[in-house]
Amino acid sequence: MSTQDRRIGFFGIVFDKFRSDETYFDREFFKNFIIYILGRPTEEQIISIPQYNKAIALDRYALFQLHADYVANIVFKSCKYNHSPDYMSSIDGTERASDKQNHEGEKEKTHLCIRISTYEAQVILEERRSGVSIREIVSYLNKQLRHYFAALQQPRTFKLIHNIEPSNDFLEMVNGMRDIKIAELYTTKTVMGSEMMNLMELEDFSMKEDIIITSKAKPRESLLKRNFTSLYNSFIGGESRVSRIRLYGHDEDNNYIRLDTSNLKKVDYVTVELETNGTVNTESMFTEMYEILEITEEHLTAYDG
Numbered sequence: 001m002s003t004q005d006r007r008i009g010f011f012g013i014v015f016d017k018f019r020s021d022e023t024y025f026d027r028e029f030f031k032n033f034i035i036y037i038l039g040r041p042t043e044e045q046i047i048s049i050p051q052y053n054k055a056i057a058l059d060r061y062a063l064f065q066l067h068a069d070y071v072a073n074i075v076f077k078s079c080k081y082n083h084s085p086d087y088m089s090s091i092d093g094t095e096r097a098s099d100k101q102n103h104e105g106e107k108e109k110t111h112l113c114i115r116i117s118t119y120e121a122q123v124i125l126e127e128r129r130s131g132v133s134i135r136e137i138v139s140y141l142n143k144q145l146r147h148y149f150a151a152l153q154q155p156r157t158f159k160l161i162h163n164i165e166p167s168n169d170f171l172e173m174v175n176g177m178r179d180i181k182i183a184e185l186y187t188t189k190t191v192m193g194s195e196m197m198n199l200m201e202l203e204d205f206s207m208k209e210d211i212i213i214t215s216k217a218k219p220r221e222s223l224l225k226r227n228f229t230s231l232y233n234s235f236i237g238g239e240s241r242v243s244r245i246r247l248y249g250h251d252e253d254n255n256y257i258r259l260d261t262s263n264l265k266k267v268d269y270v271t272v273e274l275e276t277n278g279t280v281n282t283e284s285m286f287t288e289m290y291e292i293l294e295i296t297e298e299h300l301t302a303y304d305g
Contacts, residue, residue, distance in 0.1 A: 002274045006126055006285070008292065010165035010266040011134050013114075013121040013141075015158040023161070025120050031063070031070050031303075036151065037144050044147075047140050053082045056132055056140050059109065060282065064300040070116040071293075071300060073286050076132045076140075079105030109279060112137070113289040123162070124289055126280070127267075138162045163243075164265045170232060173259055179222035179249045185213045185231075186244035222249065232261075268292055 013030075014023045037045060038061050046057040059077035063070060084100040110131035115122040125134055132140075141160050149156040174180075188211060217223045231242060247259040270288035273281040290297060 001281070003271050004274055004280070005269050005271050006128070006280065008268040008270055008289070009125045009127045009134065010268075011123040011125060012163045012165060013123060013138065013160055014119075014163070016161040017158045018156075025118070027070065027116050027118055030121055031072075031116055033141075033145065033148050034061070034072060034074075035063070036148050037141075040144075040147070047143055049136070053080055053105075054136075055079055055081060055105070056136060063303040065303050066115070066295060066300055068118070070303065071295060072114040072116060074112050074114065075282060076110040076112070076137065078108050078110065078132050078136075080130075081105040108132075109282070111280065111282065111285045111289070113286060113293060115293055115295075122293070124268075124292055126285065134162050164261060170259065170261060171229060173257075174225055174228055174232070174247065176251060177225070177247070177249045177257055177259075178252050178254070179217070180225065180228065180247050181217050181222065181250075182248040183215045183223055183228065184246040185215070185242050186246075187211055187213060187241050188243070 014025045016023050037058060042057075046055055048055045056076060056078045058074065060073070060075040062073040064073075065071075081104060082102050083105070084098045084102060086095045086097055088095050108128070108130050110128065111126040113124050123134070125137070127133075138160050145160065146156060215223060228245065228247065232245060245259075245261045247257075249257055251257050270285070270292070272288055273284040275281055287297075
């Protein structure tokens with residue numbers, strides 16, 4: 001069987017309480033929420049992103065118990081539609097018309113393994129340009145969350161947010177900088193104050209979700225490193241509304257440096273088996289993900305609740 005290397009990203013999902021700076025997590029609620037999505041009719045599990053001609057849905061799911069935690073194996077499926085060019089032969093270059101309808105697209109699988117613990121849902125995700133990103137997954141879950149609260153007949157009190165699990169290099173590199181001249185903090189437009197809200201319409205759908213706050217040092221001075229050490233620790237702990245940090249400055253040799261948490265996030269690579277049609281063998285992928293999470297399959301028991 002053929003094999004291929006796949007990139008793995010590391011993330012966490014927590015609850016962001018409305019009208020508050022508080023983030024928290026509820027293991028049982030999250031587990032029951034995932035089960036609820038799978039119980040919905042197939043057509044209600046699909047969410048379309050019209051601006052990208054993309055549709056996303058849950059494909060497969062298995063839930064296990066690991067001591068007091070839960071482990072969820074999830075496969076998302078997605079497709080790009082409104083695109084049906086002719087087929088071309090890789091042998092002789094001949095072409096033939098596609099029989100694909102405009103509402104159809106080639107199915108892409110995206111694997112993720114979630115360890116649902118007391119404090120967060122730890123996510124390791126197969127990252128592919130043609131797959132489903134962590135932002136799309138969280139957006140998908142938040143749209144389903146609205147239906148879940150309605151089914152519970154409860155007011156919605158939070159949304160799901162994700163944090164990036166970075167590599168260990170960021171703080172080391174910050175401490176090695178001679179100065180920090182510019183800092184860019186990426187946050188969401190919902191944190192804009194009342195004065196700004198009066199100037200701008202936050203429901204302007206042409207406005208990107210990310211808002212960039214820029215701080216600049218005075219000439220011949222530096223921004224304080226300890227501020228970004230504290231901010232970074234909140235960032236990786238999921239306690240901050242900042243989703244990305246970018247710093248500009250110089251190292252001890254006066255070389256220009258740009259640090260970006262999105263480039264320093266923790267990644268890994270796994271070698272997985274491929275099916276005859278070139279897609280990833282799901283069992284092979286989850287076996288590799290268990291190794292990353294240091295989970296022994298013998299310690300997993302199927303959840304029957």
